[in-house]
Amino acid sequence: MTENLDTPSGNGAPGTKTVLGIDHLEVTFATDSGDVHAVKDVSLELKAGEVLAIVGESGSGKTVTAKTILGLLPETATSSGAVLINGTNIISLSPARLRQIRGRDVAMVFQEPSTALNPVFTVGWQIAEGIRAHSGQGGGKRVSAKEAKERAIDALRKVGIPDPEHRVNYYPHQFSGGQKQRVVIAAALALNPGLIVADEPTTALDVTVQAEILELLRDLRGQYGTSIVLITHNMGVVADLADRVVVMYRGDIVEEAPARKLFAEPRQEYTRQLLAAVPHLGRNSASEGLTERRHQGGEVLVEAKDLTIEYPGRLGTPAFKAVDGVSFTLSRGEVFGLVGESGSGKTTIGRAIAGLNRTTGGSLKVLGYEMLDLRERTFKPLRKDIGFVFQDPAASFNPQLTIGECIAEPMVIHTRPSEAQARKRVGELLESVQLPASYAGRYPHELSGGQRQRASLARALSLNPRLLIADEPTSALDVSVQAKVLELFRDIQEEFGFGCLFISHDLAVVDILSTWVGVLYKGKLVEQGIGSQVMGSPQHDYTRRLIASLPVPDPDEQARRREESRALLGL
Amino acid sequence: MSTTEAPVPVANPRSSFFLRLPVVSHVRQSVGLQRGMLIMGLVLTAVFLLTALLAPFIAPFGFAQLSDGDGNFPAQQPPGGKHPLGTTVGGYDVLSRVMWGTQTALLVIIIAVVLSIFAGVILGLVSGYIGGWLDRILVVVADAIYAFPSLLLAIVMAIVISGGQSSLFGGVMAAAISITVVFIPQYFRVIRAETIRLKAEPFVESAKVVGASNLRIITRHIYRNATRTLPLIFTLNASEAILTLAALGFLGFGIEPSSASEWGFDLSKALADTTSGIWWTGVFPGLAIVWVVLGLTLVGESINDLNDPRLRGRKRANRKAPAASPAANAAPGPDTESSNP
Numbered sequence: 001m002t003e004n005l006d007t008p009s010g011n012g013a014p015g016t017k018t019v020l021g022i023d024h025l026e027v028t029f030a031t032d033s034g035d036v037h038a039v040k041d042v043s044l045e046l047k048a049g050e051v052l053a054i055v056g057e058s059g060s061g062k063t064v065t066a067k068t069i070l071g072l073l074p075e076t077a078t079s080s081g082a083v084l085i086n087g088t089n090i091i092s093l094s095p096a097r098l099r100q101i102r103g104r105d106v107a108m109v110f111q112e113p114s115t116a117l118n119p120v121f122t123v124g125w126q127i128a129e130g131i132r133a134h135s136g137q138g139g140g141k142r143v144s145a146k147e148a149k150e151r152a153i154d155a156l157r158k159v160g161i162p163d164p165e166h167r168v169n170y171y172p173h174q175f176s177g178g179q180k181q182r183v184v185i186a187a188a189l190a191l192n193p194g195l196i197v198a199d200e201p202t203t204a205l206d207v208t209v210q211a212e213i214l215e216l217l218r219d220l221r222g223q224y225g226t227s228i229v230l231i232t233h234n235m236g237v238v239a240d241l242a243d244r245v246v247v248m249y250r251g252d253i254v255e256e257a258p259a260r261k262l263f264a265e266p267r268q269e270y271t272r273q274l275l276a277a278v279p280h281l282g283r284n285s286a287s288e289g290l291t292e293r294r295h296q297g298g299e300v301l302v303e304a305k306d307l308t309i310e311y312p313g314r315l316g317t318p319a320f321k322a323v324d325g326v327s328f329t330l331s332r333g334e335v336f337g338l339v340g341e342s343g344s345g346k347t348t349i350g351r352a353i354a355g356l357n358r359t360t361g362g363s364l365k366v367l368g369y370e371m372l373d374l375r376e377r378t379f380k381p382l383r384k385d386i387g388f389v390f391q392d393p394a395a396s397f398n399p400q401l402t403i404g405e406c407i408a409e410p411m412v413i414h415t416r417p418s419e420a421q422a423r424k425r426v427g428e429l430l431e432s433v434q435l436p437a438s439y440a441g442r443y444p445h446e447l448s449g450g451q452r453q454r455a456s457l458a459r460a461l462s463l464n465p466r467l468l469i470a471d472e473p474t475s476a477l478d479v480s481v482q483a484k485v486l487e488l489f490r491d492i493q494e495e496f497g498f499g500c501l502f503i504s505h506d507l508a509v510v511d512i513l514s515t516w517v518g519v520l521y522k523g524k525l526v527e528q529g530i531g532s533q534v535m536g537s538p539q540h541d542y543t544r545r546l547i548a549s550l551p552v553p554d555p556d557e558q559a560r561r562r563e564e565s566r567a568l569l570g571l
Numbered sequence: 572m573s574t575t576e577a578p579v580p581v582a583n584p585r586s587s588f589f590l591r592l593p594v595v596s597h598v599r600q601s602v603g604l605q606r607g608m609l610i611m612g613l614v615l616t617a618v619f620l621l622t623a624l625l626a627p628f629i630a631p632f633g634f635a636q637l638s639d640g641d642g643n644f645p646a647q648q649p650p651g652g653k654h655p656l657g658t659t660v661g662g663y664d665v666l667s668r669v670m671w672g673t674q675t676a677l678l679v680i681i682i683a684v685v686l687s688i689f690a691g692v693i694l695g696l697v698s699g700y701i702g703g704w705l706d707r708i709l710v711v712v713a714d715a716i717y718a719f720p721s722l723l724l725a726i727v728m729a730i731v732i733s734g735g736q737s738s739l740f741g742g743v744m745a746a747a748i749s750i751t752v753v754f755i756p757q758y759f760r761v762i763r764a765e766t767i768r769l770k771a772e773p774f775v776e777s778a779k780v781v782g783a784s785n786l787r788i789i790t791r792h793i794y795r796n797a798t799r800t801l802p803l804i805f806t807l808n809a810s811e812a813i814l815t816l817a818a819l820g821f822l823g824f825g826i827e828p829s830s831a832s833e834w835g836f837d838l839s840k841a842l843a844d845t846t847s848g849i850w851w852t853g854v855f856p857g858l859a860i861v862w863v864v865l866g867l868t869l870v871g872e873s874i875n876d877l878n879d880p881r882l883r884g885r886k887r888a889n890r891k892a893p894a895a896s897p898a899a900n901a902a903p904g905p906d907t908e909s910s911n912p
Contacts, residue, residue, distance in 0.1 A: 354780050383782035396773035400795045410781035459777070 018084075019195050019227045020046040020069065020106075025081035027064050027073065038064040038077075040251035048194065049225040051217075053242035053259070055232060057274075057478035061251040066197050066231045070108050071098045085195065103130045107188035111200040113180035117172040124168030127152035127187045134191055155186040158224075159216055178209035182216065189220070196220070199231045206341035206505070211549035211565065214240050233479065235278045236551030239263060239558045247271050260555045277483035278553045279508035286335065286490070287515040287531035294515055298332035301367055301467045301499040302353055308361030309348050322348040324523035325362065332466060335493060335500045337514030337531060339507055341546075344520040346503045350469045353501065354388050355379055367467065384414040387460030387498070391472040393452035397444035403430075404440025407459045414463060429458040432495075434488060450481035454488065461496065468493075468500045474509060486512055507550055511535050519543045544568060593802040594870070597877045605876055605883070612869025619863045623673035631655075632664045634671035634832035647844070650851050657851035659837070660844060663828065665851055669859045671832035675743065676863060679816045680809045682747035683754060688805070690751075691758025692798065696789050698759070699766025706763075713756035722818055725749030729824040742826030742833065746816040754808050761804055765797035803878065806871030810864040817860050834860050 027039040039061040046052050054062045067073055068083055071090050083090040085105050090098065102108075110116040118126060128148035135143035143151075149168065156164035159182040172180055181201065188196050198217065202210035218241060220226045230242060238245055238259065245262045247255045247270070255268045266272045309323040323345040330336045340346040351357040353366050355374055364371040367382050390396035397406050407429055408422040417425065427437035433454040444452060453473060460468055473489070474482040490513060493500055504510045510517055511531050518528035519540065527540040538544045548565035552558050589595060594613065601609050622629070631653075637644055643662060650657040656665035698709040729745035769775055770793070778788050820826065820835025828836060834856040841853030877883050 356776060356779065380782045383780065386780065388777060388780040390773040390777060392773055396777050398774045398778075398792050398796070401791075409778065409783070413782050413784075413787070456777075459781075 017048040018045055019048050019050075019086065020044075020229065021082070021084040022065070022069075023082040023084070025065065025068060025079065025083060027061070027068060027077055027079045029074075030076045030078075037251055039068070039079075042081075042248070042251075042253055044246055044253070044256065046195070046227050046229060048227055049221060051221055051228045051230060051241055051243045053230040053232060053238040053245045054248060055235065055238055055245060055274075056248035057233060057480065059250065060248040062231050062248050063199055065248070066108075066199050066229060069195075069197050069229065070102055070106055072108070100134070103193065104134050104191050105193055106195040106197060107191070107193040109181075109184055109188050109196060109198040109201045112204045113177060113184050114172070114204075116184050117180060119172055122169050122171055123156070123175070123183045123186075124149055124152045127155055127168075127183070127190050130187055130190050151190060152186075155190045156183070158189060158220075159183070159186040161186070176209075177205055178212055181205060181209075181213050185213075185216065185220075189224075189226075192224070193226070195227045195229070197229045197231070200233070201230070202237060203232070203234070207507075208341065208545055208549040210237070211551070214551070217241060234551070235263075235275065235479070235553035236558070239553050239555045240551040240562065247274065263553065263555055273480060275553065277480040279479075279483070279486075279506070279512055280554070281508040281511060281535060281547070281550055281552055282532075285511045285532045285535070286513055287511075287517075287533075290515060290530050290532065293334075293530065295331045295334040295499075298334070298499075299466075300329050300331050302328075302330040302501065303365040304328050304349075304362070305364075306362035307349070307352075307359060307364045309345070309352055309357060310360045319360075321523055323352070326520070326523070326525045327362075328518055328525060328528060330467075330499050330501055332499045333497045334516060335502055335514040337510035337517040338501060338503045338520060339505065339510050339517060339546075340520030341505060343522070345523040346505075346520050347471055349520075350388075350471045350501060350503045353467075354386055354469055355383070384410065384463040385466045387463075387465040387468040389453070389456050389460050389468065389470040389473045392476050393449055393456050394444070394476075396456055397452065399444055401443075402440065403442050403444060403447065403455050406444070407440070407455065407462055410459065410462045425462065426458075429462055430455070432461070432492065433458045448481075449477050450485055453477060453481075453485050457485075457489065457492065461492070464496065464498075466498055468498050469503070470500060471503045472505065473502075475504065475506065482509070489513060507535065507547060519546070593874070597874050600877055600883065601873065605873055608869050609873035609877070612866050612871075612873060615862055615866025616870055619673055619866060620677070622670055623677040626670045626674050630667040630670040632667040634663070634668055635829045636664065636667065637662045647849055647852070649849075656855050657849075659840065659852045660849075661828065661840070665837075665855050668828075668832045668837055669834070669855050672834045672837070672856065672859060673863075675739075675826065675831045675833050676813050676816065678743050679746045679750070680812050682743065683750040683812045684805060684808065686747060686751040687754035687808075688758055688801070691755045692762050692794075692801075694755070695759045695762025696766055696794060696797065699763035700770060700785065700789050700793065702767075709759070710763075713759050716752060717756045719753075721749060721753040721815060722822075724752055725815055725819050726822070726824055728752075729819060739826055739831040742819070742824075742831070743816075745824065746812070746819050749819075750808075750812045750815050754812075757804060757808065758801075761800055762797050765800070766793055769793050769796055800878070803871055803874045806867050806874065810867040810871070813860065813863055813867075 022042055022044050025039055025042045026037070029036045029038055042061070042065055044052070054065060056062045064073070064077075068079055069085070069090065071093065073079060079091055081091065085101060088101060090101070093101070117123065128145070128151070131143055131148045131151050132145070135148070153164045153168050156168060161167055161179060161182055172183070175183060201217070202213050205213060214237065217228060221228060230237070232238060242259045245257060245259050246253055247262070247268070249270050255262065255266065255271045257267070262271065263275065266275055305327050307323055307326045308321065310319040310321050313319045326345075326349065328336070338346045338349065348357055352359050352364060352371060355371065355376075358374060359371050367385055369379060369382055397403070404423070404426045407426045411417050411422055411425060423440070426440050430437050430439055435451060435454050435458070439447065439451070439455070447455065456473075470489070474485050477485060486509065493513075502510060502514050514531055516528065517531045517534045518525050519534065519542070520526070521542045527534060527538065527543045534543065535547060538547055545568065548561065548568050552561060590599065598606065598609060598613070632639065644654070644658050644664060646658060646662045647660050648654055648658045654664050654666065656669065658664055659668070694709060698706045725746060728749040729742070732741050732745050732748070775788060775792055778792050783792075816833070817835035817838065820833045821839040823839065826833045826836060837856040838853055841849075841856070844850075844852045
């Protein structure tokens with residue numbers, strides 16, 4: 001298996017050999033609530049050197065399909081049909097034979113690199129483990145520990161880890177997130193499998209790191225002719241990498257087409273809706289055509305001056321500065337978009353404004369209250385003017401209370417209405433977020449993710465707050481749901497006129513909602529300005545990099561942007 | 572990963588109250604061997620409870636009865652005739668003592684659990700939620716008590732409470748209080764750990780953001796979510812309570828045969844009989860202890876397994892199931908509804 005793949009086979013031009021064939025695959029799970037047909041009838045084919053993207057929203061069966069390719073389904077699953085890898089049917093294989101095929105013929109790249117690597121072994125050991133596990137099989141010679149390590153070093157070099165001879169002895173925690181994902185890919189490549197299944201390989205990574213990993217995957221295909229099955233929900237990633245796209249919905253294939261064709265002229269209604277829902281940077285901007293900051297005459301709700309927030313370090317280590325000298329203002333009626341990657345301090349700022357984190361330096365005035373000397377007793381009266389929408393709608397409701405009780409909670413605490421008044425107000429609120437009033441009697445888990453986030457918005461609005469903080473309110477939602485929630489959010493903001501701090505890592509989402517955008521990088525506010533101007537002609541280096549790294553859902557435009565970002569990043 | 576996560580088993584709060592009760596919902600969820608174990612445990616426990624409740628009616632004699640109209644009971648009579656399980660060296664009827672013993676056991680379980688559950692839960696909630704130095708002190712105290720041998724504590728309690736007199740009250744309280752002291756840290760730890768986990772949940776933070784007071788957050792938002800594991804600890808602790816009571820009685824700190832029937836005491840008195848081939852005085856109280864402990868442990872362990880979606884067994888998916896069944900959020904299928912214990 002090794003020789004033919006070590007030599008570059010064509011420059012990424014899909015060959016004629018079929019690497020993977022899936023034929024009428026059906027997967028059923030036994031769950032507490034009866035059988036769930038996760039995959040109903042899926043047939044697809046993958047040629048050598050091709051990148052096939054399987055896209056779909058959560059529950060579409062894309063991950064289950066991917067796991068079936070490696071025979072990784074849990075015991076509760078029953079599958080029928082055929083999954084052929086180089087002519088061998090995976091489904092009917094014995095565990096021992098399956099083990100031989102995994103790693104050698106097909107390998108997997110997981111979503112979260114930090115959990116895919118074992119923290120107590122060096123990365124070299126982990127890569128070599130796969131090599132040694134397969135040595136001596138099928139009459140091949142055994143691989144010595146030394147040789148395995150050399151091959152691990154080779155694999156690390158292939159994925160662009162600098163100084164692999166030295167770093168092969170590092171432990172996973174000594175690598176950054178993006179490097180860890182490179183190591184995972186190196187482990188997948190160690191035996192030169194013809195096929196890699198990548199399950200959301202960039203979802204847990206920041207945009208700038210995502211761009212690097214996508215670049216790496218593209219190189220692999222180009223240099224080694226590896227076929228890739230890419231599972232993702234991110235249409236930008238699809239546009240960037242895929243040759244062919246399969247759209248799945250509720251366990252079925254809705255549409256299959258070459259990437260360019262799919263984005264240009266989707267045939268199915270579902271695909272069209274899906275593509276229309278994907279936020280596209282530079283389209284539908286809230287600040288289109290603005291030349292100066294709006295709402296400046298209004299009351300200033302939040303004023304930060306050299307705001308510093310530190311988290312105490314462990315014994316002997318200095319405190320960690322999560323927010324470092326940030327200054328901004330937020331006025332009534334304005335939507336302030338705060339953008340940044342993970343660890344940039346954006347959530348910390350939002351939580352500090354809501355009084356969930358303490359500030360340690362500078363000044364943060366919320367509705368005129370200085371948060372530096374926050375006392376719960378004196379701040380409590382102001383809380384009714386602050387609404388907060390959390391990231392995960394599933395976790396932000398008490399599972400033991402009905403939606404109605406949850407929405408009424410702020411009123412019960414501050415205004416103590418009678419039961420009839422509360423019920424009436426809850427009904428109004430639910431209506432204003434486009435949910436039927438009857439949902440008040442339901443429990444949180446009986447609602448879908450999007451419905452829960454609407455209810456969460458209703459709760460935040462229940463006391464007509466002057467200030468709303470939305471911390472990644474749509475990042476746990478599917479794109480089509482996200483589009484609807486964003487639209488609702490925009491309407492409600494216009495209707496109620498509250499000032500809003502909208503925190504997100506997604507530039508395109510922020511651009512849809514906010515007129516004024518601030519970019520955070522490592523705790524510092526590196527740039528702020530009118531949304532369309534920040535996105536269109538970024539001034540700061542980091543902002544430029546961030547925007548260049550963001551893949552757009554359009555293969556042609558993305559190819560052009562990729563060239564630009566290469567030039568920018570000096571690749 | 573997103574699509575294959577095991578669905579979190581949320582008991583549907585809308586289904587009828589009876590079906591949501593801890594044990595009932597567990598029976599409905601279980602299949603195969605797990606269901607067999609759970610039901611066996613429930614049957615053993617039910618027999619124990621019924622015997623305790625009905626002891627005055629079904630026991631042939633009183634626990635301290637030494638004679639009836641026909642005169643004194645013979646000593647050490649083998650099973651058979653008027654005394655189906657024989658009599659002891661002192662002339663007590665073994666069957667009656669075993670039956671009356673269930674009452675003592677049940678009393679100890681109830682007192683021990685009632686005394687410890689309130690203190691444990693309140694301390695756990697407060698300590699976990701408030702944290703800081705209060706939490707640290709309580710954890711250290713709990714750990715210290717945990718390290719203390721419970722039997723030694725029970726002996727001290729027995730002496731303090733009854734001054735060596737072994738009345739029913741003194742014996743039961745001694746056992747119950749010593750168990751309480753050991754159980755409070757258990758409830759405390761479980762509830763504290765849950766509280767600390769829940770404290771970081773967004774729904775608690777959202778309550779903080781709207782300005783809910785600490786008391787309101789603890790009682791309304793944390794309490795109900797933190798106490799889900801209590802039925803499990805309860806059943807496991809109950810069996811431990813019985814073992815401690817029996818051990819106390821066996822060591823002679825139990826209850827005099829004239830004040831109540833207690834299996835540990837009977838076992839200890841039967842010790843001398845075994846060498847002379849008199850087996851019935853020891854075997855039946857011993858079996859009673861095994862019966863109750865086995866029953867309670869089976870229930871507890873089954874609930875433990877069923878609460879964990881990874882350990883819970885499920886019926887295999889039908890290979891040829893009707894394709895009409897809707898996807899992930901489907902209503903319960905017909906096959907899980909048919910629960911016939």
